[in-house]
Amino acid sequence: MRLHSNKALALALALLAVACDNKPSEPAPRPRSSRSTVAAVSAPRAPALKPAEHFLHPRPRPAQLGPAKLSPQVCQVEGVSFTHKVDTAVLAAIEVVGDKLYVADGKGAVHALVIKAGEECKLTLDRSFGKGGKLEPEQPVLALSRGAANPLIASTGVHGSYAIRDGHSAYTCAAPGLVRMHPSEPWGLATLQGATVQKVRFGDGACTFEPWAMKASGGKRTGPFSVVGAIGFLEDMVLLGGRLSDKEEKGQVVVGFDDRGTEKLRIDAGRGNRFEWVHDLESCAGGICVLDGNARMLSLWSRDGERIGQVRLNDLLDLRLPWVPSMATAGQGQMYMIAGQSRGRAPGGAEGFIYRVSGL
Numbered sequence: 556m557r558l559h560s561n562k563a564l565a566l567a568l569a570l571l572a573v574a575c576d577n578k579p580s581e582p583a584p585r586p587r588s589s590r591s592t593v594a595a596v597s598a599p600r601a602p603a604l605k606p607a608e609h610f611l612h613p614r615p616r617p618a619q620l621g622p623a624k625l626s627p628q629v630c631q632v633e634g635v636s637f638t639h640k641v642d643t644a645v646l647a648a649i650e651v652v653g654d655k656l657y658v659a660d661g662k663g664a665v666h667a668l669v670i671k672a673g674e675e676c677k678l679t680l681d682r683s684f685g686k687g688g689k690l691e692p693e694q695p696v697l698a699l700s701r702g703a704a705n706p707l708i709a710s711t712g713v714h715g716s717y718a719i720r721d722g723h724s725a726y727t728c729a730a731p732g733l734v735r736m737h738p739s740e741p742w743g744l745a746t747l748q749g750a751t752v753q754k755v756r757f758g759d760g761a762c763t764f765e766p767w768a769m770k771a772s773g774g775k776r777t778g779p780f781s782v783v784g785a786i787g788f789l790e791d792m793v794l795l796g797g798r799l800s801d802k803e804e805k806g807q808v809v810v811g812f813d814d815r816g817t818e819k820l821r822i823d824a825g826r827g828n829r830f831e832w833v834h835d836l837e838s839c840a841g842g843i844c845v846l847d848g849n850a851r852m853l854s855l856w857s858r859d860g861e862r863i864g865q866v867r868l869n870d871l872l873d874l875r876l877p878w879v880p881s882m883a884t885a886g887q888g889q890m891y892m893i894a895g896q897s898r899g900r901a902p903g904g905a906e907g908f909i910y911r912v913s914g915l
Contacts, residue, residue: 610898611906613873621855621864623840623914627871630891630909634680634688635666637907643878645895645907650699651885652706655681658893658909663695665709667722668909670885676911684722692717692724698733698881703741704759710734712747718757728762730755735786738838744793746783752795768816769795776800779810779818787836789843789858792819796833796845807833809845811860820860837884839915844890848880868894872910888915 615627637660639645644661651657656668656678667684671677680688694711702708705718705725710733717724728734730753732745744767745753752769755762769778784807785796793812806829809822822845823829831849838844842863843856854865868877877894884890890912897905 611874611896611908613896613908615871615873615910618866618871619864620840620853620866620915623855623864625866625871625915626913627873628676628911628913630676630678630911632668632678632680632909634682635668637661638904639895639907640904642876642895642897642905643880645878645905646880646893646909647697648699648881649883649891649893649909650701650707651883651891652701655706656883656891656909657699657707659696659699659709660907663692663697663711665690665692665696665699665707665719676909678909681722690719690722690724698735699883700734700736700743701738702736702743702757703739705757708734708736708743708757710745716745716755716762718762726760726762728755728757728764730762730764733786735788737788744786746786746795748782748784752783768812778816785809785833785836787838787843789838794836794843796830796836806830809833809836809843809856820858822856822860834880835882837882837890839884839890840888844882844915846879846882848878851877851879853882871912872908874908884915885911889913890915 613629618625637645639661646658646660648659654670656670658666666689667681668678669681682688694714696709697712698710700708705720707719708716709719710716712733713731715727715729716734718726730745732747732753734743734745734755736743742754742756745755751771752767753764754767755764769783779799780797781800783795783797787794794809796807796809798807808829810818811820812818830847832847833845834848835846840855842858845854851868852865853868855863857863868879872894874894874896877896879892879894882890882892892910892912894908895905
């Protein structure tokens with residue numbers, strides 16, 4: 556009995572072996588999950604984005620500013636890129652002097668770029684400027700302005716300004732404040748929030764300065780402002796942007812003066828609807844361009860202070876929430892602007908862009 560059972564069992568096992576040999580091969584079973592096996596089978600991570608690489612790719616389109624049709628363009632920058640942890644600190648200031656464009660980055664260093672002629676905006680790092688295209692003064696630079704005897708004035712605020720010539724600092728001017736030079740004269744004005752506005756003259760080897768019409772002493776001020784934050788010029792008219800002395804009035808206005816400080820015009824966006832913060836003022840399109848960085852707005856006003864038009868910077872630059880602290884005219888109806896934009900969840904925090912806007 557046992558003998559026959561053993562033979563039957565052996566025959567059954569032989570038939571099973573043949574059947575297994577004829578089945579298609581199957582992959583080995585996956586081990587049960589553990590920290591090591593999960594790491595082994597999970598998809599590899601994408602390589603981290605280098606801070607210098609562009610993550611954002613804005614594609615600006617033409618926009619209307621009153622009667623002016625603006626054509627914005629993202630500039631291609633060769634030799635340097637700008638990133639920072641925070642969008643408001645990527646780029647601080649911009650200025651154009653001839654065929655050179657200068658920017659101050661968020662760390663206070665000044666970079667020089669050569670403007671290439673052509674329809675496309677192309678900028679190349681000028682390695683003859685400073686050290687390899689970058690000048691790092693002892694104090695961080697917050698503002699830039701083109702001068703007469705010295706091509707570029709770089710201001711630090713409390714610690715005065717540097718007169719930059721031939722790619723290096725020629726001398727330091729002790730006048731406190733951020734300097735804006737008159738476009739055709741060897742003098743300019745320097746403003747520091749809450750302090751007296753200074754009239755500054757830059758010579759070949761030194762500067763001189765004296766209090767201008769907007770004085771502050773012992774908590775009292777002359778003139779309409781409690782704070783002056785921006786300076787511009789429209790031919791011989793001085794333009795100041797800031798907060799009025801009346802504490803009940805919120806927002807800011809732009810006031811035009813002659814060179815002695817007599818008020819000539821006032822640009823007011825309307826009671827309860829004033830500029831949030833006037834960051835920059837430029838003569839453009841036959842009138843006055845006002846840059847309100849907080850409101851992300853560029854507006855155009857007539858010489859008489861009448862509004863002509865406005866455009867949102869989000870739409871003009873094709874950025875979700877751009878930080879635009881400075882602009883600079885370059886002749887032939889062109890203006891350059893800097894913008895910082897957060898990358899959101901992408902690595903690198905925020906990146907900076909330089910735009911050329913035509914049609915002004």
